[in-house]
Amino acid sequence: MQSNDTEAIELRSVFKRFRTPNGQTYTALRDLNLTIYSGEFLAIVGPTGSGKSTTLSLLAGLEMPSAGEVRVRGEPLHGLNPHVGYVFQTDAVFPWKNVLQNVVAGPLFRGVAKPTALERARSWIQRVGLAGFEDYYPHQLSGGMRKRVALAQTLINQPEILLMDEPFSALDVQTRTLMEDELLALWSTLSATTVFVTHDLEEAIALADRVCVLTAGPATVRGIYAIDLPRPRHVAEVRFEPRFVELYREIWEDLRAEVMISYERAKQRAA
Amino acid sequence: MNALNNAPREDAREETGNAELARASAQWRRHRIVVNLLRALVTIVILGGWEFASRTNIIDPFFFGQPSDVAAQIWTWVVKGTAQGPLWEQIAVTLEETVLGFLIGVVFGIIFGVALGRNQFLADVFSPYIKAANSIPRVVLGSIFIIWLGLGLPSKVALAVVLVFFVVFFNAFQGVREVDRNLIANARILGASSRQLSTEVILPSALTWIIASLHTSFGFALVGAIVGEYLGAVQGIGLMIATAQGTFNPNGVFAAMFILAVVALIAESLVTFIENRLITWRPQPVSDMAF
Numbered sequence: 165m166q167s168n169d170t171e172a173i174e175l176r177s178v179f180k181r182f183r184t185p186n187g188q189t190y191t192a193l194r195d196l197n198l199t200i201y202s203g204e205f206l207a208i209v210g211p212t213g214s215g216k217s218t219t220l221s222l223l224a225g226l227e228m229p230s231a232g233e234v235r236v237r238g239e240p241l242h243g244l245n246p247h248v249g250y251v252f253q254t255d256a257v258f259p260w261k262n263v264l265q266n267v268v269a270g271p272l273f274r275g276v277a278k279p280t281a282l283e284r285a286r287s288w289i290q291r292v293g294l295a296g297f298e299d300y301y302p303h304q305l306s307g308g309m310r311k312r313v314a315l316a317q318t319l320i321n322q323p324e325i326l327l328m329d330e331p332f333s334a335l336d337v338q339t340r341t342l343m344e345d346e347l348l349a350l351w352s353t354l355s356a357t358t359v360f361v362t363h364d365l366e367e368a369i370a371l372a373d374r375v376c377v378l379t380a381g382p383a384t385v386r387g388i389y390a391i392d393l394p395r396p397r398h399v400a401e402v403r404f405e406p407r408f409v410e411l412y413r414e415i416w417e418d419l420r421a422e423v424m425i426s427y428e429r430a431k432q433r434a435a
Numbered sequence: 436m437n438a439l440n441n442a443p444r445e446d447a448r449e450e451t452g453n454a455e456l457a458r459a460s461a462q463w464r465r466h467r468i469v470v471n472l473l474r475a476l477v478t479i480v481i482l483g484g485w486e487f488a489s490r491t492n493i494i495d496p497f498f499f500g501q502p503s504d505v506a507a508q509i510w511t512w513v514v515k516g517t518a519q520g521p522l523w524e525q526i527a528v529t530l531e532e533t534v535l536g537f538l539i540g541v542v543f544g545i546i547f548g549v550a551l552g553r554n555q556f557l558a559d560v561f562s563p564y565i566k567a568a569n570s571i572p573r574v575v576l577g578s579i580f581i582i583w584l585g586l587g588l589p590s591k592v593a594l595a596v597v598l599v600f601f602v603v604f605f606n607a608f609q610g611v612r613e614v615d616r617n618l619i620a621n622a623r624i625l626g627a628s629s630r631q632l633s634t635e636v637i638l639p640s641a642l643t644w645i646i647a648s649l650h651t652s653f654g655f656a657l658v659g660a661i662v663g664e665y666l667g668a669v670q671g672i673g674l675m676i677a678t679a680q681g682t683f684n685p686n687g688v689f690a691a692m693f694i695l696a697v698v699a700l701i702a703e704s705l706v707t708f709i710e711n712r713l714i715t716w717r718p719q720p721v722s723d724m725a726f
Contacts, residue, residue: 273626
């Protein structure tokens with residue numbers, strides 16, 4: 165929506181190899197080139213095990229590329245990327261902190277004075293719809309509510325770049341649609357560049373400005389599609405628009421080929 | 436019984452929920468009563484059988500003692516004191532050794548466990564020594580400690596420390612190793628420094644493991660104190676047992692055992708109390724009907 169042409173992050177011919185426990189090397193990413201523009205919502209889809217999460221880890225600086233480089237605002241990235249927020253696939257809120265303590269953690273880590281931090285935390289808890297649950301511990305909340313905590317915890321740091329790794333994949337379908345809508349509503353009030361990893365093409369098209377399809381591992385970019393559906397979107401309704409169906413069909417052609425490759429490989433490995 | 440309760444008010448649908456609840460709680464209460472009665476019965480059968488068997492000379496009371504004499508022995512100790520002085524003093528001495536050994540062992544166990552858990556290099560250097568030290572049956576160290584530290588309190592504390600240390604150490608070490616990598620990544624991205632990572636993420640997470648080890652290790656501290664006293668001491672419950680053994684007094688051994696069991700149970704409930712205070716965030720375990 166607010167996308168313009170300045171680059172927020174760039175991956176330049178990035179390779180990522182891992183050493184497997186039996187001493188072999190496994191290539192997760194191969195010659196991956198990807199530019200993410202400031203303010204855009206980019207979704208990354210790809211078959212299971214295609215290195216989507218690895219890509220996010222590189223963008224966050226949690227891991228270093230084996231070759232190539234990650235550039236943030238034109239500068240090569242060394243170590244943790246200070247401009248990102250990261251919403252994890254599994255629960256990563258701290259189980260021993262209550263909602264308020266979880267949300268306020270980021271600002272306190274970064275040295276914000278406690279009264280200011282608490283005030284901001286309360287306002288964020290309100291924004292994600294958890295007012296009244298400040299004293300609850302994560303185990304007392306539903307999966308959807310824990311995701312809201314994770315969102316508030318991440319967004320309170322006002323990250324320029326928001327990375328999301330299949331954040332809603334563990335939720336039931338209704339909660340998921342609800343959370344997707346709320347994410348879009350939140351996102352439209354922020355100026356954060358968002359990179360959203362998912363294996364669900366519908367979710368990708370419904371949310372994103374651009375969808376990037378990765379190949380089966382070792383992953384590289386198979387294609388990038390601009391999603392020209394108007395905003396604001398309603399996730400539950402946008403799926404029925406003719407343009408949505410058209411885009412879906414077009415991208416699915418690409419994605420299916422990769423999914424089949426990955427599926428055949430998994431079958432061979434099992435055999 | 437169900438039919439009897441429901442028959443008079445079949446129409447009162449909204450009442451069924453309440454009735455159901457009331458019935459469940461009544462059933463639960465009855466269950467508790469039955470369990471407690473049976474528990475008492477087990478004690479009566481065992482102690483009664485023992486008393487009966489020794490009175491009728493089925494077993495020799497000289498070797499096996501008998502409950503009434505054990506009770507009499509405890510009463511004598513309470514009223515007239517033991518051979519080494521008043522009973523409460525013996526309990527106090529043993530408890531002091533236990534608690535000191537427990538605290539020192541726990542503190543060192545946590546410090547070393549967390550340090551080695553966080554630092555792979557240190558862990559690589561020390562792991563063979565720790566494995567070797569752990570493979571020694573540590574009770575034998577009691578003799579060395581008595582030679583080094585004498586018959587007083589320090590040698591017992593030292594033995595208790597050694598026993599407690601390894602239990603806590605391994606749990607702390609494992610707890611640090613098992614911290615969810617996502618939690619660490621999340622904290623780092625949120626802006627936690629290395630120090631904040633230790634205090635805000637790794638320690639609280641490992642605390643579940645450490646606390647679990649406190650139950651076992653308090654028992655070990657008690658074992659350390661008793662065995663230490665047993666090997667050579669001037670006061671304490673362990674010495675009472677050793678004295679009773681030396682004078683061929685089975686009632687004395689059983690009486691001391693009984694006192695120890697009471698002390699251990701009280702201490703155990705204290706540890707549980709502390710545990711619940713420390714880990715308030717943990718989901719309450721689904722309450723077991725029997726406990």
